[in-house]
Amino acid sequence: MDAAASVIAVVQITEQILTLCYTYAKGVKDAPADIERLKRELKDLNAVLNGAEELLKGPHKEKLSTSQKLSTSLKECTAELETLSLKLVTKSGDLHQHWFSRSRLKWPLEKEEVNKTIESLHRHRANFNTSLTINQAFERIEDDERNRILDWMSPIQYGEHHDTVRDKRTPDTCEWLIQRETFRQWEDKNTALIMWLSGSPGTGKTFLTSRVIDRIQSRLDAGTKTKEGFAFFYCNRNEDIRRNPLSVFQSYARQLAAVAGQPKLVQKQLRSLWQESRTKAQKFGMESCKTQILASINLYDRTTLVLDALDECELASRIVVMDTIKLLLSRATKPLYVFVSSRPENHIRKFFHHMPNVEIQATDNSEDIKKFVHAEVVRHPNWHDMPTELRDDIERTILTQSQGMFQWAYLQINQILGLQTQAAIRNRLGKLPIGLKSTYDEIYNQISSGDDHDKAIADRAFMWVACAIKPLSDKAAEQLEILAFVGD
Template sequence: MVLDESSRKIIGLVIGRCEEKAEALRDIFQEVEKRKNEANDRPAHDIFLAMSSILKTLHTSPYLDRKNRNPDRVLGTCEWFVNHQLFRKWQESSSSSMLWVSADPGCGKSVLARHLVDSELRTTTSRTTCYFFFKDDIDDQRSAKSALCCILHQLFTQREILFSSEIVKRLETREIHFTDSFDELWEVLIMASQDKNAGEIVYILDAFDECEDQEHSMLAQALCKLYRTEKAFNLKFLIISQPHGTIRRGFQPLDMPGLPLVHLSGESEVETDKIAREIDIYIRARVQSIRDRLTLSLEDEQLLLQGLLRTPNRTYLWVYLTMDLVQDDIGINKLGIRKAVSSLPPTVDHAYEGILNKSHNPEEAKKLLHVVVGAARPLALAEMAVALALQPDHQSYEDLDPKADKRFREYVRDLCGLFITIIDSKIYLLHQTAREFLVQDDPSKGVHPEKARLGEARPKSNDDELRWKSSLQPRESHRILCQICVWHLLFTEFETHSLDENEILSQYLDHVFLHYSAKNWAYHSRASSIEDDDAITDSLLAICDARTRRCLTWFRIYWADTKADFPQNFTILMIASYFGLERVVELLLKRDDVEVNSLNGTYRRSALSWASENRFNGVISIWKGTDVDVGDRYGRTPPSYAAWNGHMATTKRLVKAKARVDSVDEIGRTPISYALCRARAGSVEVISRELLTSAVGKGHKTIVERLPEKAANMEAAGDDGQTVLWLAAESGHEAVVRLLLEKGANIEASAYYGRTVLWSAAESGHEVVVRLLLEKGANIEARGDDGRTALWSAAESGHEAVVRLLITNHSTVRVVCL
């Protein structure tokens, strides 16, 4: 069919329009598909952002750097362990198990741990290895929670598939920050380890004995619970520690046949011999290094080697310290070598003594060591330079003359030798045993006068007298640090600058040591009891004065780490209460210009509320006539804050001060619900007992009704044996007595001297309660330890109506006169 020109034009126009419509539809479909893909991608993108945020939060400690603080092993060492049949059996096992390795100090445990992580147990396609090196001189390295955070960070970065959306959602939706909850972190660790894609997982924990005591116990309990339960996954823990009894007792529930705990004891005679032979390998390597550096002859090398090998009970630490002493004493001839090896320190303690005795300024060395052992965190070289330079008459940075970093590094080494180590420009003690050598175990013993006068000329210490040993008292270390911080915060620079928030927070970048002073002055004050010194008390009052620029400067820097809104309109009493400064609070409460119950602007909280949250019972006990039930902007009272933070003793103190236990905040929570929600196992019952006792004593029936059965322990006895029913009867609260009886309380429970519930109500003259108890079958003839009955008690107390009621309910009345 042939179309004419007109028809072709019409058809062409129609086709063109169809093509335009098709193009438009195609664009619409593409846009729909694009939006659909974007919709699908958005959750994934959100999850990625959440995962990144969580991983950043989990990175609480530079664990890789901390591992690498420990040197690599010398070839031929660590073999006693890696070739041991117990280790090999544990390593080759396909089931979950725990290996505990113990050895004495200075035996190379941390070097072994690094070797295991880097070599023997390194991560492979089928095995994931994570680790944490505890260290008691660094805050984030002595925390079990920090350890779990770092292990999870390693696990999720090495095996991203284990970082499930379920775990992401769980961590995102926690009411409290998950890094502050051991239980939450542990549950997530187990969740990830049980994943079908997990494969073999190895967790290595070095220096377990340097973990903070309470968290160390929590971790030991969690491990025991894990391995006493059958688990279908391959999760292995390798724990390395000193052979402390507390650790042994913590793992005791697993130390029986059939349970997956293996203890490889490096302190046993067989293993000690193997370690000793490997230490000899280390000695030979160190001597060879000295020979090469000092160009000793082969004969001189052998003379030095034989002298070192003659010393009994050698450890890696002893060799390290001794070689440093020897290098300084070696001459270029045999006489010098003989002299050096003839006076080798017999023990690590004597090596420490020898190192510190070489200090060119013992008093300055002692001050530096006080700062190192007492500091809340390791100080940088620049911070330590300021700390040592600070004097009480300094008023600004212009008065200081600190040494430059390079010069100060050399100065520190001259002061303390190998006793101090500098890593990433931060100052640490060389080893845990260095702290044990210096710091006095029992501060009540005081410091020997000879040890206190380290700066005086004296003869060289002999083997029987170690003047540096136990020469530092912890309280004195904190006193020195408190003084340094307070002198620093009184600098004129902090009273004259802008109060702009951003400028204040940048101050610690411009002013060395300000961040440390702002964060830790109050901690050192509490730990040193320095407030008893009237001179320092005046300075503490000055830096607590919330009306000054100085106070706002350091307090904003301190508050920045809380990640909460800054509390406006804080008062001097709030500052002192928040930081637990008892002496300062005591002085302030005597002043007429201090309003005890005033509230700050941001949170509408009182000084008592802040002290309760931070568990400062000494401060709380000072207050008299304070409103213990004043609520903040959320309706939360001081006992709510104490209970929410798990402070049992504080909660009890507030309850005894007549605080209400039924005050409800804006989300419907009470102190009781917070206590039950937050308290650790074992504490819940005690807190609930105190709260229940208070509710019963005041007749709050609704509180008793709300308590779960576990919390409302009817038979829990107070200090004098009174049950809650006994207390309710004594107080005459008939409704509460009836409720407790309905809940199953023991009507015949007796308290001090065998006095029963009925006796309690009768003595107090509560006729209605006595009638109720009789109706419920209370034994009217029950006698106390002294033979007295409820009738005798009522008669003695002059309660005529109760006496008539008891006589009416008893056919035979016999009064025993005593």
């Protein structure tokens, strides 16, 4: 049954129940107020459905017909109304017989049952309203025009950034955060809420954030009864565009511009803004971003924003980001969920101190680090078949000394697997450096004690990085080796 036919069917059964309610109201002695309450809810439901029927005849027909939320709500509402109709007819018997015998009808529903029915019908009515509102706010446009609008909003390749992190994440890791009660409470709340994930350098915050993104995305891909908005952003101090507050919110606005599962739709007001901006030769600025993001948040049933590595923005930029998040939370009329990860910098801690947060401890990452080390060993071409006892010693030693730092574990396992003999590995396990600083010092000392030419290349690279006006991009860093061959 298509959407139009489903709406008509619900309208018809609603009218049948209304007729039954009118009959009970006349035939029941001292008719309870519950009958009037139910009648009002049924009339309100009919009004919304009649509006949907009109829209299904208009230019929004295709969008409404393909709305999963509208279809699901219509099916559930029909089932509940059929059950209600059956109760009213069955329990009253032959209504005409009551009139003929002048016997009084008895209202068959208890007050609690009426309350539940009204509550359920109200929920369906709200769902219908939401579906109609969302679908009227979007329009279908050609792929080329849609892509131009989205690229005008933000050129950030946010999907590629996520793929890069996810592909490096060891399978079956980061689950401890998803199972944490604090996370579950944040995820399940029906009110605006921020969750802050903090941890020292190298503790795997970005991998954990990527797992959160995957969890939310998988829920949306599976389909939900609610219309949800979702956007994420990975900050990176090495790329100017990825540590700029405007870039963060431009990307959010872009991701929220379309409905999940309906990529050809885009918000009408956004298309109008784009056309106006082209005429005036304007960019998609911060104020337009805020307005557009708020419009999206208040359009969806709920919205989730994820931000990784807030601390990789400069101090002034962090403040802009935090203030803007605070503004969005204060003005949102629909639930807004925000997930932020960063180092535990004092000013960031002060901003989030009264909000739910998870601070990564060494014990949190222990199983993940163990899985990571094991995976690195078994896939190494030289050591994939190393003796179990030696592999266990490696895993145990790195796990014990890592103090929850993935980066430290990563550097150590690379050093260990680069050795040629089991004796060398055991010797290395007995003198691992403590902490990241000692590890970096050791790596530099190894470079310094090697070939003079290699040391010169490394020193020039370090000087370029240290003296650069701004952090070098990955592409610029790759050019440093070429520059090292140029004479003084």
